[in-house]
Amino acid sequence: MLVDFRPHTRLRGLREPVDFGATLGPVVSALTDECADLARVRVVADWVQYRANFRDPVSVRPVVADPGLDADPEDLELALDVRRCHGLGAEELRGLARTAIRGSDHVPLEGWGRTARSCIWDFNALYWQALDLWEQATGRTYEQALPGGESDARNRAGARELINELFAAWDRLAERNALPTELYVVELGVGNGSQARVFLDEFVAADAEHGREYYRRLHYLMCDYSGYVLELARKTVAEHDQHVSSFVLDATSPRTALGFLKYKVFLVYVSNVYDNLPTDEVAQLGGRTYGVQSRACLPRATVDELAAATATTPDRVPALVAKLLRLGPALLAEAAPDHFGGVDDVVAFWQRTWAALRLEERYVPLAGLDLHPVAPGISGESLRPLLEAGADVRMHVSNGAAASFVDTLTLLHPFGSLVCHDLFVTDVAAYRTRFAGPGKYDGSVVNWVNGTLLAHLGRRRGFDVHFAPFAHRDGTNIVTLTAHVRD
Numbered sequence: 001m002l003v004d005f006r007p008h009t010r011l012r013g014l015r016e017p018v019d020f021g022a023t024l025g026p027v028v029s030a031l032t033d034e035c036a037d038l039a040r041v042r043v044v045a046d047w048v049q050y051r052a053n054f055r056d057p058v059s060v061r062p063v064v065a066d067p068g069l070d071a072d073p074e075d076l077e078l079a080l081d082v083r084r085c086h087g088l089g090a091e092e093l094r095g096l097a098r099t100a101i102r103g104s105d106h107v108p109l110e111g112w113g114r115t116a117r118s119c120i121w122d123f124n125a126l127y128w129q130a131l132d133l134w135e136q137a138t139g140r141t142y143e144q145a146l147p148g149g150e151s152d153a154r155n156r157a158g159a160r161e162l163i164n165e166l167f168a169a170w171d172r173l174a175e176r177n178a179l180p181t182e183l184y185v186v187e188l189g190v191g192n193g194s195q196a197r198v199f200l201d202e203f204v205a206a207d208a209e210h211g212r213e214y215y216r217r218l219h220y221l222m223c224d225y226s227g228y229v230l231e232l233a234r235k236t237v238a239e240h241d242q243h244v245s246s247f248v249l250d251a252t253s254p255r256t257a258l259g260f261l262k263y264k265v266f267l268v269y270v271s272n273v274y275d276n277l278p279t280d281e282v283a284q285l286g287g288r289t290y291g292v293q294s295r296a297c298l299p300r301a302t303v304d305e306l307a308a309a310t311a312t313t314p315d316r317v318p319a320l321v322a323k324l325l326r327l328g329p330a331l332l333a334e335a336a337p338d339h340f341g342g343v344d345d346v347v348a349f350w351q352r353t354w355a356a357l358r359l360e361e362r363y364v365p366l367a368g369l370d371l372h373p374v375a376p377g378i379s380g381e382s383l384r385p386l387l388e389a390g391a392d393v394r395m396h397v398s399n400g401a402a403a404s405f406v407d408t409l410t411l412l413h414p415f416g417s418l419v420c421h422d423l424f425v426t427d428v429a430a431y432r433t434r435f436a437g438p439g440k441y442d443g444s445v446v447n448w449v450n451g452t453l454l455a456h457l458g459r460r461r462g463f464d465v466h467f468a469p470f471a472h473r474d475g476t477n478i479v480t481l482t483a484h485v486r487d
C-alpha cells in the first residue's frame with residue numbers, strides 16, 4: 001500500500017498538529033474490514049483548505065483499465081481530506097471509509113468525462129450570469145467570498161506601477177514617432193468593474209502628472225462572458241465612459257471578438273479569472289499517465305430533500321437541475337410553476353444543489369498525451385516534461401487558462417504585456433505538497449492555475465514569462481504573471 005500524505009507540514013508546528021496515526025489508522029482498518037487488496041491501494045491525504053468544496057472527507061477513486069468495460073477497477077485510490085478527518089473520532093472515520101469503499105450513495109447528474117466538460121462549469125457560468133439573484137439571497141457580494149475580502153485588483157499601488165510601466169513604454173515609442181494614435185488596454189473578466197475603476201482613476205491622476213495626454217488616446221476594453229457583470233462594471237466606470245467599451249466574449253478565446261486588435265494591445269489585464277476557467281487534471285502514477293475523469297453528483301439524502309421541496313420525485317431531480325442550468329432561475333420559475341412558487345424558490349434550490357454538489361473521480365489510462373489536447377492547437381505533449389519531471393504527480397491542465405493565455409499573446413503589441421494576478425502553481429513539485437482545487441467560492445469554482453505549463457507555452461511562442469508574489473499586500477497567495485515579447 002502506498003501512502004501519499006501531502007500536508008506534511010501540518011504534522012508539526014501547529015497549535016494542534018495533525019495526528020498521522022489517528023488519520024490513517026481507522027482508514028487502514030476500514031480497508032482490511034472490507035477485504036481490500038492492500039497491495040493495490042494508494043491512500044492520498046490532502047488538506048482541502050476550501051470549506052466549500054466538491055469532496056467528502058473520505059472518497060474512493062478507482063483506477064479503471066478500460067472505461068468501456070464494466071470490470072472491477074485495477075487499483076483503488078482512497079482520498080482523504082485531512083482537515084475534515086482530523087475532527088472525527090476513530091470509529092466515525094472508520095465508518096465513513098467503509099461506506100466510501102463499498103460505494104457512496106450518490107446520484108449522478110452526468111456521465112463520466114473530462115472535468116473541463118463537467119456541468120460544474122455550467123453552474124459557474126450561471127453564477128456570473130445570475131449574480132444579482134445569488135447576491136440578493138446571500139446578502140453578500142462575490143468579492144467578500146475572495147480571500148482577504150476584496151480583489152487585489154483594487155490595489156492602487158499595483159495599478160499605479162502598471163501605469164508607470166505603460167507610460168515608460170509609450171514615451172520610448174513616442175521618441176521614435178512610433179506611438180500609435182489609439183492606445184488599447186484590454187481587461188478580461190471584469191467582475192463588478194472595481195479593477196477598471198481603480199485603473200482608470202489612477203491613469204487620469206498619473207497622466208496629469210506626466211503631462212503627455214495619454215488618457216485622451218486611451219481605449220479601455222472591458223470583456224466578460226456575463227452580460228449582467230458587464231452592465232454592473234459599466235456603471236462603476238460611468239465617469240470614464242468616453243474611453244471604455246465593453247464586449248461579451250469568452251475569455252478562453254478573446255481573439256474571436258478582438259481579432260481586429262492583433263498586435264495592437266499594450267496591456268491585457270486579468271485578475272482572478274484564470275482560476276475560474278475550466279480545467280482537467282492528469283496524473284503520472286507508477287510510470288503510467290492517466291486522465292482524471294469526473295462526474296458531478298448529489299448525495300441521495302440531498303436529492304430526497306430537493307424532491308420534497310419541489311413537489312417532485314427523486315428520480316426527476318437531475319432533470320430539474322439540468323433545466324436550471326439551461327434556463328436560469330428567472331425562466332425556470334416561469335417554466336416550472338408546479339415545482340417553484342417563484343424565483344426565490346428556484347434560487348434556494350440552486351444554492352442547496354450547489355452546496356451539496358460532489359465530484360466523483362476515477363483514473364483512466366491515457367493512450368497518448370497527444371490524444372488529450374490542452375486546448376485547440378495545443379497538444380497534450382506540452383504536459384510531458386512536467387509529468388515526467390520526477391515522482392508521481394497529479395496536476396491541473398488549466399485548459400481554459402492555457403487557451404486564454406495563448407490566444408491573448410497574439411493580441412499584444414511588441415511593446416505590450418499581459419499582466420495577470422491569480423493563484424498559480426509555479427513549481428510542479430508544489431502539486432505534491434498542496435491542494436490546488438477545485439474549491440467553491442460562493443457559487444463559483446476555483447482551481448489554482450498550472451503556471452509552469454503557461455510559462456512553457458509562452459516561452460515556446462517567444463515571450464518572457466515571469467512570476468512574482470503580488471507585491472502590494474502581505475500574506476496573499478496571489479502571484480502576478482507577466483508576459484511580454486522576448487527582447
Ligand SMILES: C[S@@+](CC[C@H](N)C(=O)[O-])C[C@H]1O[C@@H](n2cnc3c(N)ncnc32)[C@H](O)[C@@H]1O
Pocket residue numbers: 128151152153188189190191192195223224225226229249250251252270271272273276277
Ligand atoms: C472572480 S471574478 C474576478 C473579477 C475581477 N477581475 C476581480 O479581480 O475582482 C471572475 C470574472 O471572470 C468572469 N469569467 C469567468 N469565466 C469567464 C469566461 N469563460 N469568459 C469571460 N469571462 C469569464 C466572470 O464573469 C467574472 O466577472
